[in-house]
Structures are given as structure tokens and as C-alpha cells.
Amino acid sequence: MQILFRGFLALLFFSIVSVSFAAGKGEFMTADELGALQSFTGKAVIKQGDPAHGRSLYTFYCTPCHGLKGDGEGQLAKLLDPKPRNHTDGKGKRAGDGMNDRTDEQLFNAITKGGQGINKSVNMPAWGHIISEKGRWDLVSYLRAIANPPYVPKK
Numbered sequence: 480m481q482i483l484f485r486g487f488l489a490l491l492f493f494s495i496v497s498v499s500f501a502a503g504k505g506e507f508m509t510a511d512e513l514g515a516l517q518s519f520t521g522k523a524v525i526k527q528g529d530p531a532h533g534r535s536l537y538t539f540y541c542t543p544c545h546g547l548k549g550d551g552e553g554q555l556a557k558l559l560d561p562k563p564r565n566h567t568d569g570k571g572k573r574a575g576d577g578m579n580d581r582t583d584e585q586l587f588n589a590i591t592k593g594g595q596g597i598n599k600s601v602n603m604p605a606w607g608h609i610i611s612e613k614g615r616w617d618l619v620s621y622l623r624a625i626a627n628p629p630y631v632p633k634k
């Protein structure tokens with residue numbers, strides 16, 4: 480367990496380095512681009528959250544497992560079973576299992592309580608004591624912004 484944790488820290492470090500590198504090469508969306516993407520797709524990102532801030536939190540905390548693009552292909556993904564969720568998969572492999580089928584509250588809960596709190600893999604950490612409540616809503620709104628097909632809020 481401790482080895483896994485040390486490996487995690489090391490990978491977290493390298494992923495931050497590679498993220499800064501990628502950002503330098505313009506592979507990442509800026510806050511403006513993200514805003515443009517949202518108005519283009521007409522995605523009303525949830526009212527509580529700031530997706531641009533969510534994106535920076537995501538880059539720091541989530542990419543080691545969920546990947547730079549949120550597709551579940553982070554550096555640690557190989558070691559994990561079940562695999563980290565592909566956050567870009569709006570539709571899901573089975574009906575009703577897409578990211579777009581989750582409510583905002585379900586995503587917020589998953590982030591807050593971790594896998595253990597929602598009867599999923601314990602490898603998904605709980606972030607409730609690490610990321611502020613606002614930050615966790617910002618993450619939800621970022622997750623909404625990267626879903627494909629685009630997330631359409633339910634009335």
C-alpha cells in the first residue's frame with residue numbers, strides 16, 4: 480500500500496511536470512477556449528460551478544488516474560482494476576451508465592466521498608477533506624464540460 484502511495488506521489492509529480500509541458504505547447508484549453516466551447520455547444524454548465532477552476536483542480540488532482548483528457552487513461556490507470564472512469568464518455572457502454580446519466584449530486588457525492596462512499600472502487604479517493612465544497616462543484620461543472628456527446632441539463 481505504501482509503495483503504491485509513493486508511486487502515486489511520484490506519478491503525480493511527473494504528471495504535473497508533463498501537464499505544464501503540454502500546456503506550454505498549447506495542447507490544453509484555456510479558460511477562454513473552454514468558455515467558447517460551452518457557448519458553442521450550448522452546454523449550460525451547472526450553475527454552482529466554475530469549469531475553468533474545475534479544470535485546474537482536475538489537472539492537479541485527477542489526471543494521474545483519469546488522464547490529461549479525462550478519458551480514464553492516466554499513468555496509474557494500468558495498475559487499477561476497475562479502471563478509472565472515462566469522464567468524456569457521456570453515453571456509457573451500457574444504457575444508463577454514461578456520465579450524462581449521472582446527476583450533479585451523484586458526481587458531487589462521488590468526488591466528496593470517494594469510491595468507498597458510493598460502493599465503487601476504493602481506489603477512487605475521497606476528496607471531501609482535501610478540496611473545498613466550491614472546488615468540488617467546480618469539478619462537477621468541468622466534468623459536464625468535457626462529456627461527449629455534450630451534457631444537456633435535465634429540467
Ligand code: HEC
Pocket residue numbers: 536537540541542543544545555559561562563564581585586589590594598599600602603604606618
Ligand atoms: C488514485 C486514482 C484516482 C484518482 C487520483 C482520482 N480517481 Fe476518480 N476514479 C478512480 C477509479 C478507479 C474510479 C472507478 C471506480 C469504479 O468504477 O468502481 C473512479 C471514478 C470516478 C468517478 C465516477 C463515479 C461514477 O459515478 O461512476 C468520478 C466522478 C471521479 N472518479 C472523479 C474524480 C475526480 C474529480 C478526481 C480528482 C479530484 C478523481 N476522480 C481522482 C480513481 C481515481
